[in-house]
Amino acid sequence: MDITYPIQSHSWELLSPTVCIKTMDKSAFLYGGSGIPKEICFFFEMTSDQPRREISLIHAGTTFTGSLEPDALDTRVRIFWRGGLDIIIKDYFPSELTRFQEDSPVEHPPLLRFTKGAEPDVFTIELISQELANNTPPVIPEDLEVAIARKEGETSTIVTTVRKRSQANRLAAIKYHGLECVVCGFNFEKFYGPLGQGFIEIHHVNPLHEKDGEREVDPVKDLVPVCSNCHRMLHRTHLTHITIPNILKK
Ligand SMILES: [Zn+2]
Ligand SMILES: [Zn+2]
The missing domain is CATH 3.30.40 (Herpes Virus-1)
Incomplete structure (x- = not known):
């Protein structure tokens, strides 16, 4: 199958077979997770009829636990990074944290960059500040x-x-x-x-x-x-x- 990159859907962007970007919104930023649109799901090798499974998220050399989960109400999939990475993200972007908490607009929200390696369910995470x-x-x-x-x-x-x-x-x-x-x-x-x-x-x-x-x-x-x-x-x-x-x- 021939795929043309980039693929954009909602706040997700697939740049290549191995690189995926999530633009942080309020709910992803505050609650450590996000829905993954159908068009993007194949990057995570997850479909909505598969059971929940744990994944490894490597940030700056430290491995955190995350998960991929089917969305009960939807044909979508959800990803969570609540194993401590959620706290690091908030620590790194204090002004965005305040703005999201206050429901103020965030003009250039942080980006979460996922890189897929050879090993299944292991992703390298980078936090990109657009500011x-x-x-x-x-x-x-x-x-x-x-x-x-x-x-x-x-x-x-x-x-x-x-x-x-x-x-x-x-x-x-x-x-x-x-x-x-x-x-x-x-x-x-x-x-x-x-x-x-x-x-x-x-x-x-x-x-x-x-x-x-x-x-x-x-x-x-x-x-x-x-x-x-x-x-x-x-x-x-x-x-x-x-x-x-x-x-x-x-
Ligand atoms: Zn160098
Ligand atoms: Zn140069």
């Missing part, structure tokens, strides 16, 4: 944003437009690729704890200033998450992130 993705300045000036600004002329309108575009691309890259360094696998949160939550640098595989003319950035192909060390090395060597792991092996 952080929107407010993170570029760390390495050679990358995306400044490169275009320099190219197009340094008026503030252009910089603002470019910044908005690059922030959207940055978020799209994190949604697709996650928060781990594609070169060495470093995970800031795993190493630094809450301090590292949501932190990653984004590297442009084909820097714009090396290209002729305007080109749309494809966040999946052109942007990759890298740790700060690997990012520096990439700019030092001008090697791609594909060749760096080969060097590390030698």
Whole structure:
């Protein structure tokens, strides 16, 4: 069967056979669970006529217990992450917690990113802050944003437009690729704890200033998450992130 990605349904988005994003709403955020629409269920390999079963949810190296359950009233399936991950999510997003509790609108709600590995019923979970993705300045000036600004002329309108575009691309890259360094696998949160939550640098595989003319950035192909060390090395060597792991092996 040929499947075209992304698949969107309600607050769920399937980006690839192995990556699924849930945009947190009030009930998912406060009560540690969510309904999974029919179109998305196959990602979790669960149907509404199957009995409840436990799943493992790995967040920053710690395994939490969750569950997949049939919805008694519906043909849908439900997922729960109440084994402690629900508390971590609330801890990480205190202002969103307050807003959800008060029933105030949350403009950019947190995202829950599920990655499926080879083992059945084991999912890696990453918490993505859309606020952080929107407010993170570029760390390495050679990358995306400044490169275009320099190219197009340094008026503030252009910089603002470019910044908005690059922030959207940055978020799209994190949604697709996650928060781990594609070169060495470093995970800031795993190493630094809450301090590292949501932190990653984004590297442009084909820097714009090396290209002729305007080109749309494809966040999946052109942007990759890298740790700060690997990012520096990439700019030092001008090697791609594909060749760096080969060097590390030698
Ligand atoms: Zn790295
Ligand atoms: Zn870079």
